[in-house]
Amino acid sequence: MARALLQTAIPATGARCPARSARVSRVVRAAARRSSDSSDAALGRRDAVVGAGALLMLTTRVAPATAEDEAPDAAPEAPAVPKYGKPRVVITGSNSGIGFDAAKKLAKSGDWCVVLACRTVAKAEQAKASMRSEFPSIDPNDVQCYACDLGDMASIRRFAKDVTAEGPVDALCLNAGLEYSGDPTVYRTKDGFEETIGVNHLGHFLLANLLLPALESSEKLAHPRIVVTASEVHDPASAGGSVGKGATLGDLAGLERDGKNFEMVSGEPYDADKAYKDSKLCNMLFSYELERRLQASGSKVTVNAFGPGLITRTGLFRHQQPLFVKAFDLITNTFNVAESVDGGGNTLLYMLTDESLEGVGGAYYSNTISPGSSPTGHAFIVQESSEESKDATEARNLWRLSEKLVGLA
Ligand SMILES: NC(=O)c1ccc[n+]([C@@H]2O[C@H](COP(=O)([O-])OP(=O)(O)OC[C@H]3O[C@@H](n4cnc5c(N)ncnc54)[C@H](OP(=O)(O)O)[C@@H]3O)[C@@H](O)[C@H]2O)c1
Numbered sequence: 436m437a438r439a440l441l442q443t444a445i446p447a448t449g450a451r452c453p454a455r456s457a458r459v460s461r462v463v464r465a466a467a468r469r470s471s472d473s474s475d476a477a478l479g480r481r482d483a484v485v486g487a488g489a490l491l492m493l494t495t496r497v498a499p500a501t502a503e504d505e506a507p508d509a510a511p512e513a514p515a516v517p518k519y520g521k522p523r524v525v526i527t528g529s530n531s532g533i534g535f536d537a538a539k540k541l542a543k544s545g546d547w548c549v550v551l552a553c554r555t556v557a558k559a560e561q562a563k564a565s566m567r568s569e570f571p572s573i574d575p576n577d578v579q580c581y582a583c584d585l586g587d588m589a590s591i592r593r594f595a596k597d598v599t600a601e602g603p604v605d606a607l608c609l610n611a612g613l614e615y616s617g618d619p620t621v622y623r624t625k626d627g628f629e630e631t632i633g634v635n636h637l638g639h640f641l642l643a644n645l646l647l648p649a650l651e652s653s654e655k656l657a658h659p660r661i662v663v664t665a666s667e668v669h670d671p672a673s674a675g676g677s678v679g680k681g682a683t684l685g686d687l688a689g690l691e692r693d694g695k696n697f698e699m700v701s702g703e704p705y706d707a708d709k710a711y712k713d714s715k716l717c718n719m720l721f722s723y724e725l726e727r728r729l730q731a732s733g734s735k736v737t738v739n740a741f742g743p744g745l746i747t748r749t750g751l752f753r754h755q756q757p758l759f760v761k762a763f764d765l766i767t768n769t770f771n772v773a774e775s776v777d778g779g780g781n782t783l784l785y786m787l788t789d790e791s792l793e794g795v796g797g798a799y800y801s802n803t804i805s806p807g808s809s810p811t812g813h814a815f816i817v818q819e820s821s822e823e824s825k826d827a828t829e830a831r832n833l834w835r836l837s838e839k840l841v842g843l844a
Pocket residue numbers: 527528529530531532533534552553554555558583584585586587610611612613634664665666667742743744745746747749750751752
C-alpha cells in the first residue's frame with residue numbers, strides 16, 4: 436500500500452506480544468499515519484495474563500486420554516501440530532467491497548491465511564481468482580474459500596464446523612452486511628427472520644458464538660481479535676444517522692412479541708432504512724456485550740467495532756435506485772464526503788492488525804470527515820458511540836433474545 440490513508444488519534448501503546456504485533460501490523464502500518472496527541476482513556480485495555488481456567492466458560496475441554504482409554508493396538512494419533520503457520524482470519528462478506536479489499540491486502544502481505552466466508556463457495560472462489568489475478572504473488576494456500584450464508588443458520592453451523600475442522604481460527608471479522616432502503620418489501624432469511632437484522636446481526640451473532648472456542652484456543656495470537664463492521668448510522672446524532680428515522684430498538688417489543696416473525700426489533704411497522712440503522716445499533720450493542728462477557732471470563736479475545744465511513748462504490752447500495760446512487764456517488768465523491776473502497780478496506784485492516792489495539796477491547800472507531808487528513812479527507816479515530824449503544828441492560832436483553840432466535844438458548 437503506497438498511500439498513507441489513515442490517520443488515527445490513538446498513539447501506539449505497549450503491545451504484550453511485540454514480535455507478533457510487529458509482523459501482523461506490517462500490512463496496515465504502510466497505510467496508517469498516526470498522530471500522537473490523544474489518549475486511550477476510552478478504551479478497555481486488557482493487560483492481565485489470561486488464566487487457563489478462565490477460558491473454560493467458552494471452551495469445550497476434552498479430558499486427556501489415560502492409558503486405560505487407549506486400545507493397545509490403536510493407531511498413533513496425528514500430532515496436534517497447528518496446520519497453519521500464519522494466523523488464520525475469517526472474514527465474512529469478503530467477495531465484495533471493503534471485505535474483499537481487506538482480504539486481498541492481507542493475502543498479499545503473506546502474513547495471514549485468509550478465509551473467505553461468502554454467501555456461496557462460488558463467490559469465494561471468484562474473489563480468490565480476482566485477487567490472484569491482480570496480485571499473482573498471492574500464495575493460493577493463503578486464501579481459503581467457504582460458503583457461509585448468514586441468512587441460513589444451517590449454512591453458518593456447517594461453516595463453523597468445517598472451518599474449525601480444517602484448522603485454527605485466530606481472528607474473526609464480522610463484516611458482511613446488506614440494506615434495502617426505500618423498499619417496502621419485508622425480505623426474510625431461510626429461517627424466517629427479517630433479512631437486514633437476520634444477516635447483519637443474528638447471522639453474525641450465531642457465527643461469533645460458534646467460533647469463540649476456536650478463537651480462545653488460538654496459539655498464534657496473544658489476543659485474537661473480533662472486529663465488527665458497524666456504521667456511524669447506528670447513532671441518530673451522527674450526520675448519516677440523522678437522515679430519516681434514527682436507530683433505536685425501543686424496548687425490543689418486536690423480538691419479544693413476534694419471535695422469529697418480527698419485522699422491526701422495536702415492533703414498529705417495517706421501514707427498511709431504519710432496519711439497516713437498527714442492525715448497526717445491534718452490531719454495537721453486541722460488540723460491547725460480548726466484550727463485557729469476555730472480560731468477565733478473563734478471556735484473551737478482544738472485540739472492537741468501527742464505522743468505515745460512507746463508501747458509495749461498494750455493493751452496499753445495489754438495491755437502491757441506480758440513478759439516485761449515481762448522483763449520490765458523484766456529489767459525495769466530488770466533495771470528499773465519501774471514502775474510497777481502498778480507504779474503507781484499510782479501516783478494517785487497521786482494526787484487525789494495528790499494534791495500538793493489541794489487547795484492547797470495547798473500542799469504537801469511526802472514519803470521520805477531516806479535510807486534508809488523507810487523499811479522501813478522512814481521519815480514522817476513536818469515537819463515542821451513541822447513548823443507546825452503551826445501554827448494558829438493552830444489550831443483555833438483545834443477547835438473550837438473539838440466543839433464543841438462533842437456537843443457542
Ligand atoms: N458502504 C458504506 O457506505 C458502508 C458504511 C458503513 C458501514 N458499512 C458496512 O460495511 C460492511 C461491508 O459493506 P460494503 O460497503 O463493503 O458492501 P458490499 O460490497 O455490498 O459488501 C457486503 C458483503 O456482505 C455480503 N453478504 C450480504 N448478505 C450476505 C449473506 N446472507 N451471507 C453472506 N454474506 C452476505 C455480500 O455478499 P454478496 O455479494 O453475496 O451479496 C458482500 O460480500 C457492511 O457491514 C456494511 O453495513 C458500509
